Amino acid sequence: METEGFRDLLQQAEQLTAEMDSGTDLPHVERNLAQILEAGQRLMTRTAPASHDASDVKASILLGSKGYVLPKITERLDGLRATTTFEPLEPVRDTDIQGFLKNERENALLSVIEQTRKHTFAEVERHQWESMQNEWEREKHKILNTLLGSGPDTFEFQQETEMLSSDSVLNQGRSNLDHIEMAYARQVYVYNEDVVSNSIRPSLVHLFLDVAAKIDDKAILDLWEMMRCMSDVPLTPAQGALPAAVRGNKDTQRLLVEKAIHHLESSFLEFLKSVVYENLELSRLGGIPGTFNLVRSYLKLHLPPSSFTAEDGVLEGQPIWALVYYCLRCGDMKAAQQVVDKVSHQLGDFASYFHEYVKNPQHRLSVANDTKIKLQYRRVVKNTQDPYKRAVFCVVGQCDPHEDHAEISDKIDDYLWLKLSQLEVDDDHNSQESLTLERFQKLLYEDYGESHFQGYQNPMLYTQVLVLTGQFEAAVEFLSRVEHLRHHAVHMALGLFELNLLYLPSSCQAPLLSQEAGDPQCVRRLNIARLIMMYTRKFEATDAREALQYFFFLRNLKTASGDNMFQSCVSELVLETREFEMLLGRLERDGTRRPGAIDKFCQDTDKIIETVARDTEAKGMFEEAVCLYDLARNQDKAVVLINKLLSKVVSQAPSPEGNRDRLKNQAVSMAQRYRTVPQNITAANSGTFFLLLDLMTFFDHYHAGTIDQALDTVKQLKLLPFKPDEVEHRVNGFKNFTDEIRRNMPDILLATMTLLHNKYTQTRSSSVHSPVPGQAGIKDGGKETFLNYLRSQAKTLIMFAGMLPYRLPGDVNARLVQIEVLMN
Known part of the structure; x- marks a missing residue:
């Protein structure tokens, strides 16, 4: 049965094979399982990744739907070559003339573009670094201005006998003041002595000028000479008058402008003399004195501008208008008049204009002549090639005040003189053509500013520009930012402050330089209290007496809380230095007070000492506050404080040099003095004070182990x-x-x-x-x-x-x- 079953299966399998082979042209392949496995592995290795095939297929479908063939696009893309935008084109064949020229033209354009791009980037980077450097320079000065203090550059100061008096403030061997600052401090001491004694006050600016004369620095001497000239205002401000009323007055402004012009003229005259005297052989000055001959000799040495064309003839070999201009520049109206008179027939109507200009005290023309000379300038003179003629017309007739006259005013002194000579101080109509003092100040301080004058590279130049234009506050603030010139700025401010010529802020907490609502655009206010405290911070630890001299200038100012500024500064000085006895004095055993450094400045010293005591108490320095209240003859407050201190240590054990023993000695000293000299102390405070002292005696016996004495003491106190x-x-x-x-x-x-x-x-x-x-x-x-x-x-x-x-x-x-x- 089993044989028949297998036979049937074999027959069915052969039948299936025959059915598969029928109708196909493919050859019949017979392989066993091992061969099939080997062939499968070989085919798998030859197969590309599925994702790559899938992406190519999808790309082909997408582009094919739009009419693009993927293989051709790939070939085109591979044929492209990536080049830089500004890369020169490749050379062409020598026989292609047209292509060669086109290529050369494009290469030239591309090279220019590339060079411009590099230059632009270099300029941008340079300007960026300059801007950053200037910004950091300003920030550095601000930080140094804020953190100003005593530095390591201290030295041994050898005292000079002739500069010290018996009670002089300059008596320390170790000082943070250098020799220039010490000389300034000496002049401050001399000035304050006269103020305290109510004698005739010397000019503080003149005292500081004496110091500058001993410094081997011409720039500093010129600055103080300028300050002497600008501060010598005949209008003496009324005592207590506000600086705004003094500086805002038209007469004062006119005088300040005249003083600036006079300083520039006298400086230029000295310059001419030095140039001519150094070249006597070439200048051939001759023996006749006078400005005319000096100017004529100077013109022999001075090369005229390249575009110069002399008009209206010459006089003694020199151009007429150049002679007139330089005579005016030297401030000698008579010499200029002498030139005009000699050639009046050549100058037309100008001679009459100039006569009126010289005779007028304010050097101004009448309305009729003013109109005529301006009309003549606009029609004829403005287009002339003689720069001296244009300058003379502009000075005499205030014509075209916005013209810079760059050919002859190549120095800042000449520029300032020309502009100041054309200022209209009394211009009530505020016309756009006229140049007022406010507009000129704004032009120099805001429009040009520090960067134009290279302030930090040449600080003295910019300071002189501000001083000559009446911008004292801005000049002091700028100079105080330069560390090695700060002491000059402080003393400039003191000299102007004593003359009531400084605009001050309404609050002592204002910045060093500020503006307030309602002020004109050109007005700046200087916080002199802040300036002085910044300056004294450097040396108050080693030269407290000198700092006190500077604080005395603030005696008429008020703090934000309404206190006296001098008293507040003294309080801060005492707390910082802890020189209580030297500055405020001390009490003797008989109750009298030995005077301190503040006694020479005011009679009501008790009020100052009490102010210091309150500030000391507010800072938690109660032991010092007790001594100060006692020194200020406010014994009741002193007893209240000492009671609070004693109550905290009365039960502690005695210890040598300890807090308890120190307070006990202080309290015992006060008690002995209070028993001999009657004091104004309330009964409750006095009873508590003496009872605390008795309790300290009780605890002394208790800790010492003397039982009987301790019990006797506590029984006598009748507390228990x-x-x-x-x-x-x-x-x-x-x-x-x-x-x-x-x-x-x-x-x-x-x-x-x-x-x-x-x-x-x-x-x-x-x-x-x-x-x-x-x-x-x-x-x-x-x-x-x-x-x-x-x-x-x-x-x-x-x-x-x-x-x-x-x-x-x-x-x-x-x-x-x-x-x-x-x-x-």
């Missing part, structure tokens, strides 16, 4: 009851004590109870049956009786502690009860 019938009386008396006594009551009770216990233990262990001599309340003289007496006192104290209207600490109550139990 030792008999039952005294309890109620002592409780009522406790209500009258101050907090300083009340807060020490737990320690007093605990110390007294401890003393009673120690006495109890000592008596109980003693072999003597008789009571200790001197003990009250012992009737039979027996030992047990005395022990009962001590137990009674302890029980009385416990009763007193329970009846007190004061919450005792829990541990104190527990300790008192424990000691009382031990005694029973």
Whole structure:
């Protein structure tokens, strides 16, 4: 049966094979299982990843639907070459002339573009670094201005006998002031001495000029010469007048402009003399003195501008208009008039204009002539090739004030002189054509500013520009930012401040330079209090007396809280230096006060000392505040403070050089003086003060272990009851004590109870049956009786502690009860 079953299966399999082979042209392949496995692995290795095939198929379908053939696109992309935008084109064949020229043209354009791009980036980077450097320079000066303090450049100062007086402030060997600052401080001391003594005050600017004359620096000397000229205003400000009323006055402004012009003219005259005298052979000055001959000789040496064309002839070999201009530039109207008179026939109507200009005190023309000369300038003179003629017309007739005259005003002094000579101080119509002082100040300070004049590279030049244009506040603020010139800026401000020529802010907390609502655009306000305190911060630690001299200038100013600025600065100085005795004086044993450095400045020194005492107390320096209140003759406040300090240490154990012993010595010294000299102290404060001293004596005996002396002391104070019938009386008396006594009551009770216990233990262990001599309340003289007496006192104290209207600490109550139990 099994054979027949296998035969049937074989027959069915052959039939299936025959059916598969029928109808196909493929050859019949016969392989076993091993061959099939090997062929499958070989085909698998040849097959690409499915994802790659799938992505190519999808790309072909997508692009094919739009009419693109993927293989052709790939070939085109492979043929492209990535090149830079500005890469020169490849050379063409030599025979292709047109292609060669086109290529050369495109290469030239591309090279220009590339060069321009590199130059632009280089310029941008350079400007960026310059801007960053200037910004950091400003920030550095601001930081140094804020953190100004004493530096390491201190040195040994050799005192000069001729510069010191018996009570001079310059008597220290080690100082943070250099020799220039010390010289300035000496002049400040001399000036303040005259102010305090109500004698005739010298000019502070002249005193500082003497210092500058001894410094081997021409720029500094020129600056102070300029300050002397600008501050020498004939209008003496009324005492107490506001600077705004003085500086805003038209007469004062006109005088300031005239002073600036006079300084520029005198400086130029000295310059001409130096040039001519150094070249006498070429200049051939001759023996006739005068400005005319000096100018004529200078013109022989001075090369004219390249575009110069002399008009209207010459005089003695020199151009007429150049002679007139330089005579005016030297400030010699007579010399200029001399030139005009000699050639008046060649100058037409100008001679009459100039006569009127010279005769007028303010050097101004009448309305009719002013109109004529301006019309003549616009029609004829403005287009002339003679720059000196244009300049003379502009000065005499105020024509075209916005013209810079760059051919002849190549120096800042010449530029300032030309502009200041054309200013219209009295221009009430405020026409756009005229040049007012406010517009000129704005032009120099805001439009041009520090960067135009290279302020940090040449600070003296920019400072002189601001001073000559009446911008004193801005000049001082700028110069104070230059560290090695800060002392000059401070003393410039002091000289102007004493003449009432500085605009001051309404608040002492304002920045160093500020503007307030309602001020004209050109007005700046200088916080001189801040400036002085910044300056003195450098040396107040080593030269406190000199700092005090500078603070005296602030005696008429007020702080934000309404206090006197001088007193506030003195208070800060004392707290910083802790030179209490040297600055404020000290009390002698008889109650008199030895004067300090502040006594020479004012008579009401007690008020200043009390101000310092209040500030000291506010800072938590209570021990120093006690001495200061005592020094200011406010003994009641001194006692209140010393009571608070003593109450915190009264129960502590004595320790040499400790806080308790120091306060005790101070309090004992005060008590001895108060007993001999009657003081204005309230009874409550005085009683608390002396009671605290007695309690300190009690605790001294307690910690020393002298039981009998301690018990005698506390019984004499009558603070605690030792008999039952005294309890109620002592409780009522406790209500009258101050907090300083009340807060020490737990320690007093605990110390007294401890003393009673120690006495109890000592008596109980003693072999003597008789009571200790001197003990009250012992009737039979027996030992047990005395022990009962001590137990009674302890029980009385416990009763007193329970009846007190004061919450005792829990541990104190527990300790008192424990000691009382031990005694029973």
